[in-house]
Amino acid sequence: MLLLPSQPPRSAPPRECIQLDELTLTFPSSELDLLPSHCDLSWISKIQVNQPAVLRRAEQIQARRMVKKEWQAAWLLKAVTFIDLTTLSGDDTSSNVQRLCYKAKYPIREDLLKALNVHDKGLTTAAVCVYPARVCDAVKALKAAGSTIPVASVATGFPAGQTHLKTRLEEIRLAVEDGATEIDVVINRTLVLTGQWEALYDEIRQFRKACGEAHLKTILATGELGSLTNVYKASMIAMMAGSDFIKTSTGKETVNATFPVAIVMLRAIRDFFWKTGNKIGFKPAGGIRSAKDSLAWLSLIKEELGDEWLTPELFRIGASTLLSDIERQIYHHVTGRYAAYHDLPMS
């Protein structure tokens, strides 16, 4: 086996490299200088993702790590704590948002938790995620339920991002004003597809600034980026620009959270950690519906980043129907029977 670098040895740096060093961006604006990050394009210029190898790894990882019995139950309960319980529909109203918030606070039937002796762990989902117009409803409902679960809002022209920058920024500010403490923004795919990495960096910096104290989760919409190499580059730019999380997709594209894309993003997160010492979170979203899927995602994180990433601060699963399937599996684990529809409360 031979391993060769993508670039010739250091002694003969290619011209490309020198040019890129000059492109390193600095921001004279005083506000941006307060944020400790910078855009170093040399971190992405060398990258070439080996797609066939990524596909193979993605295939293997799903078949190699299974958990059964008590381990499965424990892992599923843990998965619940990673869920951003989501509703993003045109017909959302305060009543179904309220129901969602209640489910977020009590995700699994109390008697099932007791049977597993984890009823005192304060098990809730990681957050609820809604459209900006529903943030007030969610904040109110959670407050009424006496919960501190954060409310996440999508923003910046979700899901397409094809609105003016000014309105996108305003959207963020309004959602934060309404009480959202996490903002899921979508990036401008046009900038990725045309290779305007500095402009992308610049935009996400402005999102970051608009978020203020709120957490920034950057949605890469990987189904629309064209290649895995672009996924890596966009991930790296999003992290350099100050995202707290990078997220696979909006759930509205035709291709959502897939394992190959996740592997590329996780490797980017690891590279960023090795370069800067900063741990950035990861959020797959869209198409994660079954309990079995969620287990595979947990083991993927465990394999690629390690146990330290398996906390709601660094890992979220964006899902709406996943929770009921998990609850169903827990029910089966505890009772040995499959649950009827009416056995479990709806979300």
Added chain:
Amino acid sequence: MAATHAQRSTREIFTTLEYGPVPESHACALAWLDTQDRHLGHYVNGKWLKPEHRNSVPCRDPITGENLASCPQAQAEDVAAAVEAARTAWENWSGLPGASRAQYLTRLAKMIQKHQRLLWTLESLVTGRAVREVRDRDIPLAQQLLQWHAVQAYTQEETLAGWEPMGVIGLILSPTFSFLEMMWRICPALAVGCTVVVLVPPGSPTPLLLAQLAGELGSFPGILNVINGPASLGPILASQPGVQKVTFCGAVEGGLRLLIQESVWDETMRRLQERMARLRGGRGLDGAVDMGARGAAAHDLAQRYVREAQSQGAQVFQAGDVPSVSPFFPPTLVSDLPPASPCTQAEVPWPVVVASPFRTAKEALAVANGTPRGGSASVWSERLGQALELGYGLRVGTVWINAHGLRHPEVPTGGCKESGSSWHGGPDGLYEYLRPSGTPARLPSLSENLNYDTFGLAVPLTLPSGPEIGPSPAAPYGLFIGGRFQAPGARSSRCIQDSKGNLQAYVAEGGAKDIRGAVEAAHQAAPGWVSQPPGARASLLWALASALERRESAFTSALERHGVELKTAKVEVELSARRLRAWGARAQAQGHLLQVAELRGPVLRLREPLGVLAIVCPDEWPLLAFASLLAAALAHGNAVVLVPSGVCPIPALEVCQDMATLLPAGLVNVVTGDRDHLTRCLALHQDVQALWYFGSAQGSQFVEWASAGNLKPVWVNRGRPRAWDQEAQGAGPELGLRAARTKALWLPMGD
């Protein structure tokens, strides 16, 4: 109580989020062993054969040491019974239309599908390999192999016209093999119409199960027979009447050697260690482990190697979640091994990886090619141009670019150098079990009297042999080495008589030193000739053909002096020129076959020169055989050392006159002398990459014996003459197959 314990652990696991055991039930494997009363015999002629009074060897679980079954070892009579069954079955099986064989193979594939759980649990149980490896890779591939070869059998009459099945094939498996390696060999053999006797090391029940599955299809008992026994039965199997070929099947993948360019060394090592730390080892029958174990012997081998490497100054990195008791061994990365230390030269055991740095791609190629092994290699680079150049340059059977370990029935797998020269899968795999129609079967009559130590050792002394009559003959012919005629090292000549017994000429008496010189000259010329495009090779061969035709009368009279009739002599010269032209044209048309397997991206099936090819020409057809063999060898890019006809070397030496002016110096070297002595020198020369021998039965036997020592691909005629004037035998596809070796170059694609 158990329930309470379970609840408590769920709570614990909720915090630690650790992996748990995922035991794969092997109840069905045990149940199958029970059907045999835990006493496995041999599977011969569609029935279990359990002879009395045999030494039994236990079949053990390599991890627990539990005795699973006892396996009686075969004796010579059991081998004979199996071969007899295979021979009887062959008479029917080989005569069937390909479509019927295709149907049978398809049914066997279905049978495997139906019993896959039994197969994978049994294989994992007795070998200790990770069950997911067997379940997710080996079993599907075994089915694919059967299906692909069924298609080949179906189209056999059309695509393999002119070839016939060899007969009974003996297959000897090494103690650590996977049943898949057996499938790679039996599928092509069965597909083309051969029948098989497999000698498995005792304690390997999976081949027996496969034979039983095949036998239970009912229609053709005896096409696949499996006997348990020690490797010492190999010669007995080989000497059974009817056994046409014996192939060996080596071990499963061993350790790896990793070459990393200095500029990415730190980064690569870091990533490698990070990934290794996440590997999980454990009992093979656990569904969530990456690596199983391969028994105590493999553990000790790895441990010895690692300790040795440490004592020689190497850095050792071990990680991974692996039980710390034998036979489990953690994945191990060895680096900083001094280049000259013994461990650098030794074969790396599983699961050890030895990493060493290199500066330039050229250096990496030199290091990689500087080992006696030549199985497979992978090249990882983001620059396709560089990766391809390395891929072409590596002297191995399989190269993966930016991938590793991919296999597909359509893509031939094989090796060169010590990794063997036989092929499995793809068209190359089929030819392993075929011979050109009309070639007589192999007789197992090895001469007991041949003394390998003395064969061709002494050179007969040449003494004056009577008065020189007639016009004074020309100066003695020299040896044609390095593009010119040279005096032989021994400074003596032998006389060549014409058909009437008169002295015709003197030719040089070549010896070991001359062979050495010729091989050196050939090696110097080889790289230049390989880099010539096929078109340039063709035009030189055509030029040589024209030169032959221009001097037709000289060649004709030289042949006539040897008692060849004028008409036949003319035909021989004409045919010789035609052969040179034909191979020239084929070299041009040969190209590289492009195959697209199921992966995304193409696989190139390259035909590469063997290197320096030695050819001992037959006595008959002194010009035609010489030209036919030479043309095929040169067209495929080889450099050649030839020994011409012993009784009539003059035409060949005359051709050298033309080659001296036309061909690059050293490309073709012709050495005359005592044929047995020269054959011995060539067969034992380690740097001759292949040897074709057309001479006596004894010489053939010697050449085959010698090749077992240095694993040189050889082609011998076993003392039988060949119809060189016939198209099939004189210029058939067999020559082309023998004159080059295959390399599979995998190019997965995607961005």
